[in-house]
Amino acid sequence: MDPKKARRAVVVTTPAEARAACDEARKRGLRVGLVPTMGALHEGHLALTRLARQKADFVVCSIFVNPTQFGPNEDFDRYPRDLEGDVTKLTEVDLVFAPSVQAMYPPGDETRVRVGALAEHLCGPHRPGHFEGVATVVTKLFGVVGPCTAVFGKKDYQQLAVLRRVVTDLFLPVDVVGHPILREPDGLAMSSRNAYLSPEERAKALSLSHGLAAAARAFEAGERRAGTLRELAYAPVAAVATSIDYVTVADADALVPFADGASVGARATLAIACRVGKTRLIDNVVLGEDLASSIIPAF
Template identity: 45%
Template sequence: MIYRSIETLRRAIATRRAEGDRIGLVPTMGALHEGHISLVQEAEKTCQHVIVSIFVNPRQFNSQTDLAHYPRTEADDIALLDGRCSLFIPSVETMYPSGYCTSVQTGGLAERLEGAHRPGHFDGMATVVTKLLTITGPDQAFFGEKDWQQLQIVRRIVQDLNLPVDIVACPTLREPDGLALSSRNRRLSHSAREIAPKLHTIMQDTALAIRTGMETDAALAAGKEAFAHAGFGPVDYLECCHAETLEPARPGSAPLRLLAAAFLGSVRLIDNIVI
């Protein structure tokens, strides 16, 4: 079933809740791929009514060009899901009607990494995620680990705003060559697609160097140099951080996560792995 109005969706959810069903939400911006399907599959394990939202949220884009070029494939998305769950596909006017003036502001976790390079991005993300959680009232919401910083911020939003939902993290799905699945991958040229898996390979090498005793700053510097030699640039960041606080790693701190963002032509790729 496809829902485009908030009121109709809420009535359907209320009916399912009255029948005792658990509600699961998978928020997306469309251009669905197997990574999104894996989130749906995870949701189906514990929820009888799964809702996939498809909404390209203009408030989390820093560049109007990037917003204009973001892939929109609604017909293909509907076909890929093949009726296995409910779809919520609101318009911009539905989510942000005339006179809308409220936003969720993020700090702390949102100030570094992506936040430093994309000012305002996480406020836009936090606003739309909070709206989707309050519109659907799910028991569980499912997010991929590929957007690791986003995942930690969503967890903080739920904690700080006392939202009654369980945030479920799902592993990053990758192509056989290691490239993390992403809607943006379809914008890569043929030559860029051949280079793109090196992002993950270099990150693995960097993580191994840190694990086996190389000084962290030296390992990160070598990783950035390897990115440049492979054809990436500019490199926004390659950082070793505490996995939960996202603060720079300190001696003895754990668990650790390696996070990276780099351009390949006009496409900006992000990834993260466990150290």
Template identity: 65%
Template structure:
């Protein structure tokens, strides 16, 4: 497996792969890799012949007071995991390589980035779009794989890719979960044992809504209120629990009757950990299987 520190090293490696007739796959990450990331690599390998993984904790997507300084950094372990997963190479640049002195350009995002996390993390998606645009520029024509746990991020990236005519196929992979249904996340490492136990309320709240939807419930308020009530018993605070259009992310009114598909997205805090999760009602399976009597 190759290891690249400089942007041009990634660019040249991808160019050589295409010249050899190989399709390039790209898996952008912030490191602290877990089984969810490895599933993204596996999907990229299924779709491409040369898979590059990026490991970069991007400072422009963190706001003041957020966890940039303490975000887990486990590069040696990440490299071992990427090698075992069959990645062709890993790009792990320093911040100065991605944001050289004098840089000032950002990708301005629009309505897709405005609701949900956009309300609570101003500037976050501008930072995400900027760094992903840089990575796409370096990798060139490729297939890029992202997780659906970060559903809004995925939609922002899809919108940017289409709007800027970037030669990248963006693929969204279903959320990989722990046995109890909690979405795998690098930030789960922040949870104490008690908080980790309490966090099971997140997939159970989504499961409540999935099952109510499957029974024919279409009233937004009736889908949201039980989820909010379950989370309120364990969360330190709730940023949002909302229903939105799964394509545009426009928030659905609580008085509305929703259609045959709807995104139910949430962000909650347990101690210092901010955790996000979602399901697309009418499309995704309940996060917790066989939890009758537990998930309502």
């Protein structure tokens, strides 16, 4: 996009306003793109909007910290919020949909989108109800925006898989597109929660990308034993993490974990969730797709 013609997105706060704008865009023959976010935008989010701009003519970015995907002891109240700052960054976006909780969950709201086997492993056991909350709010957004191309980051790999399943199972008129993980120059996956990390914790957080890169390099060299690949990622994380939810090698599509003694095929997902200090971090690599050099360029 020509920087001299940078857009200033229109901000709306009600589902009716957002639906009307998207319907009007389609009447004009424009393809609608959607980038759902919880705000606290960083370069990773902005990359999603740039991809949406390539795929669509009228781009919507939702900014909504969704309460139903947070557990009772998670960081809903302290999750960073900066709507005005976020809007100024969205130069590829035509419409920002920034509803209140009451707008998205009106009085009497009781419907939820139940998810199945894809949510049973990885983050599922550690965040009960999380993926139901994600599936519910994103389905609401799809209902508001209507037929569209929706772009999500692959850092939330399990979320992406769940949402693709939702779209398929519910016959929603949405094309779901995944964007590769955006990383800092040293390999740390970009995340809004990185803002919680102290300088010392920020250095420790690099253990995730270093472990993933070590496993990816071994896979590229021919290693196929799930336990060996898992241990290569686990060891650096275990050395510095406050706690570990999982370091798991799983089927790249079904997300069912491999036993340590099993051999993986041409593709497998290696995913990590842990806490550094009080901050929960996630990261992943798709072995057979993502090269070690894409995680840490100099690795």
